[in-house]
Amino acid sequence: MKSFFFIIILVLLLFSIFELNKDITDKKYKLLIVLTTILLVCITPLYSILCFFAIFLVSIFLLFTKKNKRLWKHMLLFFGIAFLVAAIIFTSITPSITKSDIDNMSDDEKMEYIYDADDDKGKKLYEEDKDIYKYLFKKYFDKDYDLVKIPNEKTINKIKDSNELSPEQSTKLEIEKPKLYDKYLETVDTSFDEEIEKEQEDTEDTEDTESDEDKLKDSIDSELTSGHGSIKSVDYYNDSLGENAVIVIKGKENLSDKMTSEGMRYAVADTVKGVRDSRVSLDTFTIDVIYPVEDDTGNTNHDFHVIKSEWSMNTVKNMSSTDLELLNTDLDKYANSYDESTALK
Known part of the structure; x- marks a missing residue:
C-alpha cells in the first residue's frame, strides 16, 4: 500500500515540476511540489x-543545459534541502540495531538491552522500532512479546514478592508502563526490606534462644548430681505463649527401687536449683524425668515419663535457701503441678 501511494505522489511531484517549467509563476504547482515532497x-x-x-x-x-535557469536554481536549492531533511529524519528513526545484528549477539549483549537501566538501551530501541525490540525480546526470552501478559495496578498492589512476576512480565511492564513498574519496585523493595528485617529478628531470636538454652544446660548440669540423673534435653521457647522451658532428665539406672525413686526426686530438686541460678528469664518451666519401665506385656518403654512437673519462676525465685535444700521432700508443695507414676511407688 505504501508503494502505491509513493508512486502516485511521486508522479504528482514530477508532474508539478514539469508544469512549473512551463510557467514558473504558477503558485498552485509550487504548493503541490511542497506538499508532495x-x-x-x-x-x-x-x-x-x-x-x-x-x-x-x-x-x-x-x-547548465536549459534556458530556464531560474527554475532549476530553485529546484536545486529546494531538493538539496529536502534531501538533507529526509536524511536526518531517516537517520533519527532508523533502529540502532537490525535483526541481523540481534542474531549475531551473545546472550550478554542481548541482556544489555533487556536489563541495562543505566542508558535505557531497551527503551530507546522500543521507541525506535517496536518490531525490532520484540524480535530481540523473543530471542532472549524465547517468548512472543505480545503474548506476555502484564498485571494491572490492582494486582501490582497485592504483590509482595518479586518472584510473583516473571522476568518477561517485569521487562514488558517497565517498557509499557514505567510508572506502574516503579510502583511495583517500591512494593517489592518494601516487602524485601520487611523480609530481611524479619530474618534478622528471627536470627537474633534464635541466637538469644540458643544462648539461653546453653545457660540453662550449663547451670542445671552444675547442680545435677551424676548419681541422681543426667540431662536428656533442654528446650527454651520465647514466643506468643511467653518465655518457657521444657527440661527432660534421664533417671539413674541400676539402683535399688528406693534409691532410684529418691534419686529422681533429687534430680528434680537439683534441676529447679539450676534453673533458678541460670538467671534466664522464664515464666514457667517443666521438668520431666524419664526412666525405663516394663509394662504388663513385658515390653520396655525406655523413655517413660515417671515424673511430670510444672513450675512457676516467680515461685522458685521466692524460695529460701532452706526451702531449696529440702525441696526433694516438698516437690508437690512448690510446683504448680507434680505427678509421679505408680512405677515409683
Missing part, C-alpha cells in the same frame, strides 16, 4: 532520499 518524506523516508537526490542531480544537469 512532505508526503514522500512521511511515507517512505528512505525512498524519498533517493528521489530527492535524483531530482537534485537532474536539476544540476538542467541548470
Whole structure:
C-alpha cells in the first residue's frame, strides 16, 4: 500500500515540476511540489532520499543545459534541502540495531538491552522500532512479546514478592508502563526490606534462644548430681505463649527401687536449683524425668515419663535457701503441678 501511494505522489511531484517549467509563476504547482515532497518524506523516508537526490542531480544537469535557469536554481536549492531533511529524519528513526545484528549477539549483549537501566538501551530501541525490540525480546526470552501478559495496578498492589512476576512480565511492564513498574519496585523493595528485617529478628531470636538454652544446660548440669540423673534435653521457647522451658532428665539406672525413686526426686530438686541460678528469664518451666519401665506385656518403654512437673519462676525465685535444700521432700508443695507414676511407688 505504501508503494502505491509513493508512486502516485511521486508522479504528482514530477508532474508539478514539469508544469512549473512551463510557467514558473504558477503558485498552485509550487504548493503541490511542497506538499508532495512532505508526503514522500512521511511515507517512505528512505525512498524519498533517493528521489530527492535524483531530482537534485537532474536539476544540476538542467541548470547548465536549459534556458530556464531560474527554475532549476530553485529546484536545486529546494531538493538539496529536502534531501538533507529526509536524511536526518531517516537517520533519527532508523533502529540502532537490525535483526541481523540481534542474531549475531551473545546472550550478554542481548541482556544489555533487556536489563541495562543505566542508558535505557531497551527503551530507546522500543521507541525506535517496536518490531525490532520484540524480535530481540523473543530471542532472549524465547517468548512472543505480545503474548506476555502484564498485571494491572490492582494486582501490582497485592504483590509482595518479586518472584510473583516473571522476568518477561517485569521487562514488558517497565517498557509499557514505567510508572506502574516503579510502583511495583517500591512494593517489592518494601516487602524485601520487611523480609530481611524479619530474618534478622528471627536470627537474633534464635541466637538469644540458643544462648539461653546453653545457660540453662550449663547451670542445671552444675547442680545435677551424676548419681541422681543426667540431662536428656533442654528446650527454651520465647514466643506468643511467653518465655518457657521444657527440661527432660534421664533417671539413674541400676539402683535399688528406693534409691532410684529418691534419686529422681533429687534430680528434680537439683534441676529447679539450676534453673533458678541460670538467671534466664522464664515464666514457667517443666521438668520431666524419664526412666525405663516394663509394662504388663513385658515390653520396655525406655523413655517413660515417671515424673511430670510444672513450675512457676516467680515461685522458685521466692524460695529460701532452706526451702531449696529440702525441696526433694516438698516437690508437690512448690510446683504448680507434680505427678509421679505408680512405677515409683
